[in-house]
Amino acid sequence: MQLFGSSGTRGVVGEEFTPELVRRVAAAVATVWDADRIAVARDTRLSGGPLADVAAGTLAAAGADVDRLGVLPTPGVAYYCATASVPALLLTASHNPPAYNGIKLLGADGTELFVDAYERVEAAVGDDALAAWDAVGDARQVDGVADEYRADLLAHLDREAVAAADLTVAVDPGHGAGSSISPDFLRELGCAVRTVHADPDGHFPGRDPEPVAENLTDLRRLVRTTDADVGIAHDGDADRAIFVDETGAVVDGDTSLAALAAAELSRIDRTASGDVAVVSAVNVSQRLVDVVADAGAELDLTPIGSTHLVTRVRDRRRAGDRVPIAGEGNGGIFFPRYRLTRDGIYAAGKFLELLADADATASEVVAPFTDYHLVRENLTYDDDAERARLLDAAETYAHEADVALDTTDGYRLDYGDAWVLVRPSGTEPKVRIYAEARDADRASTLATDLRRRLDAAR
Known part of the structure; x- marks a missing residue:
């Protein structure tokens, strides 16, 4: 398309x-x-x-x-x-x-x-x-849809467990569409709520809409200064959620996805019919790979983007398979048994359930899924000709490397101890590079080497 x-x-x-x-x-x-x-x-x-x-x-x-x-x-x-x-x-x-x-x-x-x-x-x-x-x-x-939606969220979460955990939550809707819903929802869920950038404002004066670490300085500070148990950030339309632990450290989206997936897979009825699958994109983290393998489920990879994920989930469910969770490491998570739509506010509720059930801090809950280091880089281009040069260089680089290659969406090279992916963005004039390894220097080296090759092609 x-x-x-x-x-x-x-x-x-x-x-x-x-x-x-x-x-x-x-x-x-x-x-x-x-x-x-x-x-x-x-x-x-x-x-x-x-x-x-x-x-x-x-x-x-x-x-x-x-x-x-x-x-x-x-x-x-x-x-x-x-x-x-x-x-x-x-x-x-x-x-x-x-x-x-x-x-x-x-x-x-x-x-x-x-x-x-x-x-x-x-x-x-x-x-x-x-x-x-x-x-x-x-x-x-x-009128009234926001109130009805909030009530529906509450009806599909364990409100009593979350309320009993007596959590203090800092929330940053980023001036987006979640501003008028997420804070009130969290209060109704039984949490003490602190807010930043929670006034709807199309200028986005406090931060840009993307909930990435460099945009969450104010939320991290709010978590630390209010002794909050967790911070929650949304993007402009609140279909994503990124978390900050009690120390003020940003929890990588791949890490929170792995933690939530492990919880969902642990509740699967193994006696029911149909294979169990988790659907994610080709830039999937090894964290999720390990969680799915440990649960004896199947990991089904698609091209990057929510449209591709929902299509694959639909196809798997039509085939009689069960898909308890799907998503990407950008904070966009599907819980298909609730609704086949990315929902950052529902995902926030599920993460709070996880804290309540574990009776542990956010950093403790995600600790088992923090063994890998992921590096993301973006190369912008000005026109189609420059885009073509960058992608030609990426293709050459991929085929010169003597490693396993996946071309589902771009070029993913699997080195065994690490992987690197290069692909064009589907929404912006950028070519994206992802690299992940257990060692941070290894991931950085892989990303830098590939970036240098692409920069030389300009």
């Missing part, structure tokens, strides 16, 4: 991402879905309101009634879709910088569209199907 990539379509507003693009995608959605009602929602970005108006107007002009949900996290939109049986067009650029916006599409079952469904919409871009003057749709504002 050229337009939708690995997780919707995104771009800088006024450059790659324009009102006309929104109109064209909304028209394609109306054509392909042919639905009586379609929901429209957005995150807190400044461009979200005007662009949501464009989308809603286009859908109504095509004959669909439009449910306007306003600002709502992606998993909250998914909740609405699943309970109201209505598909949705969501204006969000997730973790991208404030100048970006984008579109995600969710089906009437609350699941982000599968690859084949996105392909059908992409193929229809440019096909405008307008309704007759007397058949245009109506738009209505739908």
Whole structure:
């Protein structure tokens, strides 16, 4: 897919991402879905309101009634879709910088569209199907969805156990769509809550939307100064969660995924039918590889991006297999038995359950999964020609190395004691490099060597 990539379509507003693009995608959605009602929602970005108006107007002009949900996290939109049986067009650029916006599409079952469904919409871009003057749709504002979604979260978590643990939680929604939900949800879960950057603001004045270590200085300080048991950070649409332990150290997303996966796999009924699989992407950490192997389950790898993960989970479940958890090391985790959508707020609740069940600190809970060191680097490019040179150099490097090679998505080289992956981003003009090893210097050397080769190709 050229337009939708690995997780919707995104771009800088006024450059790659324009009102006309929104109109064209909304028209394609109306054509392909042919639905009586379609929901429209957005995150807190400044461009979200005007662009949501464009989308809603286009859908109504095509004959669909439009449910306007306003600002709502992606998993909250998914909740609405699943309970109201209505598909949705969501204006969000997730973790991208404030100048970006984008579109995600969710089906009437609350699941982000599968690859084949996105392909059908992409193929229809440019096909405008307008309704007759007397058949245009109506738009209505739908209120109360945030409260209903929060209640649904609480109903699917062990509220009593978390409340009994008497946890103090520091939360950083990053001025995003989780700001009006996550802190209140955590209070209702029975936690004492401290907040930073919890006011919805499309300028993102406190930090950029991506919850990576360099953006979480304020949250780390808040954890230390308030003696919080754990810190929780979200991205712009709150479909991801990254944790900070009680010492103020950021817990790598691969580590928290491994810890949560171990807990989910420990509860699997081995007498039930169907194979047990965990679905992750080709940049999977050895932490998760070890957890899945220890549990006697299967690890199923996909190209990077939530669209590919949900598609594989769907296929495995249709085949009769059980998938208790899926996700990537960026904090985006699926709990398919709850809902096949990445949900950073639900993931936060599951991590708090883990602390309560273990009666241990956050650092103690994740300690068994911290044996590896992961290095991530990004190389930006200016145009398609430079991108091609970088990827040509990556291909040459991969085939020259005398190691096992996986080309599911980019080039992953497995050295036995370490691995390195190079691939183009599906959402930004970047080529990404990942390297992991038990020894930090080994991982850094692998990443640096590959980066130097690519830089030389510029």
